[in-house]
């Protein structure tokens with residue numbers, strides 16, 4: 001009577017239950033596994049677990065179960081460690097990336113007179129948890145990125161760019177390294193907006209940012225400082241190197257024809273360059289020096305590089 005009751009409960013559980021002997025042969029399993037493995041009792045009971053589930057990582061599995069037997073301690077393998085151990089079907093084949101059920105597996109030692117004679121494996125279906133967690137991680141990553149980049153140009157936004165500058169500035173101070181700053185401002189941008197409209201102006205900002213970004217080195221940090229003003233942090237770069245980069249940017253922008261609604265827009269940039277010196281106690285003074293040089297370039301006729 002009690003046996004029938006227990007069997008009935010086991011078969012109604014929404015968790016897989018698998019009992020193995022010490023040689024990893026299957027002694028019994030419940031209906032949940034029968035359904036999700038799509039195999040009958042006959043095909044399974046008395047067989048080695050590795051014959052029934054050939055996808056199991058054999059060495060890992062044997063080690064795991066041997067330690068459960070020897071230490072008489074339960075053990076666990078969650079979906080974050082291994083998405084699944086058993087290739088079982090699940091009810092969300094369309095909305096999830098995997099063909100198989102995500103699983104949390106618990107390995108329980110079953111003792112008879114002080115010796116572990118059997119092992120019970122509980123297999124929980126955590127496909128939903130895995131799905132929502134994966135979605136959440138994706139959204140969190142997108143949010144983290146969105147909080148760092150400017151939506152229009154995909155350059156770093158000013159807040160993040162200044163944080164990078166503060167970090168690079170203290171690193172350069174601590175390790176006595178060089179640090180250069182290039183500030184650039186598109187010329188006559190108001191006129192450009194008036195001529196081609198705001199959307200034309202936006203296209204120029206997008207294409208110009210892309211062109212600058214493509215010519216920079218990995219460690220350089222490119223940001224949108226204001227409306228049509230951009231800035232590049234050049235770690236480990238001296239004045240000559242920074243001037244070279246600035247001149248390369250100026251020439252590239254000057255030669256770059258931007259396509260907008262069957263029209264070709266040409267634009268130039270004025271650039272200010274500054275390098276950190278020992279008198280600079282704060283990163284803000286580096287920005288001021290580069291900004292002053294930039295306004296010198298504007299005053300001298302635009303489309304040129306000036307040094308602080």
Ligand SMILES: Nc1nc2c(ncn2[C@@H]2O[C@H](COP(=O)(O)OP(=O)(O)OP(=O)(O)O)[C@@H](O)[C@H]2O)c(=O)[nH]1
Pocket residue numbers: 152185186187188189190191193197198199200201202205226227228298302
């Ligand atoms: N299309 C567009 N225009 C912007 C954006 N942000 C700022 N601007 C425009 O950029 C223009 C900047 O004009 P000014 O500061 O007068 O400078 P300028 O016309 O470039 O002149 P100089 O800098 O002296 O060469 C303004 O008209 C702003 O409205 C933006 O995101 N998109």
